[in-house]
Amino acid sequence: MTFYGYRIPSMAALLVWAVIWEIIGRFELVMLFPPFTEVLSALGDVVTTPSFASAARITMFSYLAGLAIAIVFGVALGMLMGLVKPADRLLNMWVNIFLSAPLSALVPVIMILLGMGTPTVVATVFMFAVWIIALDTRAGVQQVTPSLMEMSHSFGASRYQRLRIILLAALPEILAGVRLGVIRGVKGVVIGQLLVSIIGVGALFNLYSQNFLMAHFWALILILFAFALSLAAIVGRLESRVEYYAGSRG
Amino acid sequence: MTMAKSLSAASASRADSRDAVIQVSGLHKVYGNSVTALENIDLSFMRGQLTSLLGPSGCGKTTLLKIIAGLLEPTSGEVLVNGKPVRGPGPERAFVFQDFALMPWATVLRNAAFGLEVRGTPKAEREDRARHYIKEVGLAGFEDKYPHELSGGMRQRVGLARALAVNADVLLMDEPFSAVDEQTRRKFQEDLIRLREVEKKTFILVTHSIEEAVYLSDRIVLLSPRPGRVAEIIEPDIDRNVDPDMIRREPAYLDLIDDIWRGLRHYVE
Numbered sequence: 414m415t416f417y418g419y420r421i422p423s424m425a426a427l428l429v430w431a432v433i434w435e436i437i438g439r440f441e442l443v444m445l446f447p448p449f450t451e452v453l454s455a456l457g458d459v460v461t462t463p464s465f466a467s468a469a470r471i472t473m474f475s476y477l478a479g480l481a482i483a484i485v486f487g488v489a490l491g492m493l494m495g496l497v498k499p500a501d502r503l504l505n506m507w508v509n510i511f512l513s514a515p516l517s518a519l520v521p522v523i524m525i526l527l528g529m530g531t532p533t534v535v536a537t538v539f540m541f542a543v544w545i546i547a548l549d550t551r552a553g554v555q556q557v558t559p560s561l562m563e564m565s566h567s568f569g570a571s572r573y574q575r576l577r578i579i580l581l582a583a584l585p586e587i588l589a590g591v592r593l594g595v596i597r598g599v600k601g602v603v604i605g606q607l608l609v610s611i612i613g614v615g616a617l618f619n620l621y622s623q624n625f626l627m628a629h630f631w632a633l634i635l636i637l638f639a640f641a642l643s644l645a646a647i648v649g650r651l652e653s654r655v656e657y658y659a660g661s662r663g
Numbered sequence: 664m665t666m667a668k669s670l671s672a673a674s675a676s677r678a679d680s681r682d683a684v685i686q687v688s689g690l691h692k693v694y695g696n697s698v699t700a701l702e703n704i705d706l707s708f709m710r711g712q713l714t715s716l717l718g719p720s721g722c723g724k725t726t727l728l729k730i731i732a733g734l735l736e737p738t739s740g741e742v743l744v745n746g747k748p749v750r751g752p753g754p755e756r757a758f759v760f761q762d763f764a765l766m767p768w769a770t771v772l773r774n775a776a777f778g779l780e781v782r783g784t785p786k787a788e789r790e791d792r793a794r795h796y797i798k799e800v801g802l803a804g805f806e807d808k809y810p811h812e813l814s815g816g817m818r819q820r821v822g823l824a825r826a827l828a829v830n831a832d833v834l835l836m837d838e839p840f841s842a843v844d845e846q847t848r849r850k851f852q853e854d855l856i857r858l859r860e861v862e863k864k865t866f867i868l869v870t871h872s873i874e875e876a877v878y879l880s881d882r883i884v885l886l887s888p889r890p891g892r893v894a895e896i897i898e899p900d901i902d903r904n905v906d907p908d909m910i911r912r913e914p915a916y917l918d919l920i921d922d923i924w925r926g927l928r929h930y931v932e
Binding site: 563568574581 | 733768
């Protein structure tokens with residue numbers, strides 16, 4: 414965007430919101446919104462507490478574990494659906510249902526199965542991230558040109574080598590799915606922990622909101638936002654490195 | 664259609680069977696339950712010759728090539744390569760694809776060495792061979808480029824280098840020049856004539872271009888469409904040891920193009 418000939422970075426929009434937030438906070442109109450500057454100073458408070466460190470550790474662990482399982486399982490499931498027609502007919506509807514289903518409603522069920530601890534949160538992250546990864550992988554596999562498959566076949570590639578080629582050829586779509594999975598996984602970890610509510614950032618959210626520490630509450634949300642966005646940006650960077658594939662495949 | 668050197672399919676296959684690399688006999692291919700792509704094909708392909716499969720779209724020429732390659736199964740009939748029946752792709756045949764079929768994530772060198780890589784040839788050896796053939800097809804200096812950095816013609820040269828590097832007896836080329844612009848195609852055709860002299864391989868070329876078939880081939884198999892049958896076999900009597908541009912001006916070359924066009928015309932109308 415340009416403004417009177419000056420190029421304005423898109424992040425500038427955030428500044429405007431911060432100012433509006435500050436003004437609303439100053440007027441003390443809504444109790445839920447302390448001034449933005451107060452949130453920023455609470456940020457330091459939050460980060461330095463020992464409970465934050467342990468919450469961050471446990472959150473990070475369950476997030477990465479859930480995401481890793483989701484990527485492995487989702488890519489495998491997507492490959493299966495993309496390559497085996499009967500499997501696709503059997504599974505496609507279910508994967509689509511899970512993709513759009515209100516998964517938060519399932520968390521209590523998972524909780525009953527896996528208990529009030531980290532396994533439940535890992536499972537929630539997995540449930541949130543896996544379906545979009547599977548569907549994007551499926552789309553990627555189906556877009557691999559038949560001649561590339563014929564090529565590897567005709568030069569005598571083994572089954573394993575052929576699968577590797579399909580995986581590499583579908584990489585742009587797989588990475589797009591992983592990027593979306595990364596973002597959905599953050600939702601999963603927060604929702605999982607909120608519902609379990611005795612571990613990780615979920616416990617912190619409960620602590621802050623029950624004690625009306627709204628500045629701390631918002632600071633924690635800011636941290637999670639930044640976390641999700643920077644992870645997505647990292648995968649996006651990776652994606653742009655393989656983008657040329659898509660054009661030169663056809 | 665009358666022609667001095669035209670032979671019937673059956674007699675040609677009988678007479679030449681002594682030095683045939685590939686023998687196709689009684690081949691039928693039916694898609695689904697109704698569409699007959701190929702009907703009763705009997706053909707032999709001579710060692711060291713370049714044979715074109717020429718015909719209008721729908722004549723099953725690519726289907727025939729892919730059956731020879733082992734990529735498709737015939738409904739009935741048999742293909743023999745060096746006397747052994749085809750059960751799938753094999754090291755004595757290498758395929759050149761219409762859309763190049765290069766791996767976009769791999770360099771020219773790695774693409775050209777792909778056939779050797781999947782066979783487990785040691786890295787140093789396969790890269791040496793790949794480099795040799797990259798040079799042979801005129802791409803020296805582009806070894807570390809990626810396919811998206813090359814023009815269509817250059818990509819097909821990589822496809823050709825990949826097929827040459829595995830040292831197969833037969834190169835199967837599926838409309839290799841159709842996705843390439845006209846000038847590049849001409850240059851490519853001239854290079855192919857030179858390459859044949861050096862490599863002494865058997866080529867089977869699928870094309871829909873009459874000029875291309877006459878320009879390049881020792882033998883042209885004309886296929887008629889729906890169902891695909893061998894309509895005629897022609898052996899152009901053209902001396903290719905002259906300047907490449909001279910060939911295109913030779914009366915024999917021009918007359919034969921005219922003859923074939925007259926024969927094919929009614930399939931198009």
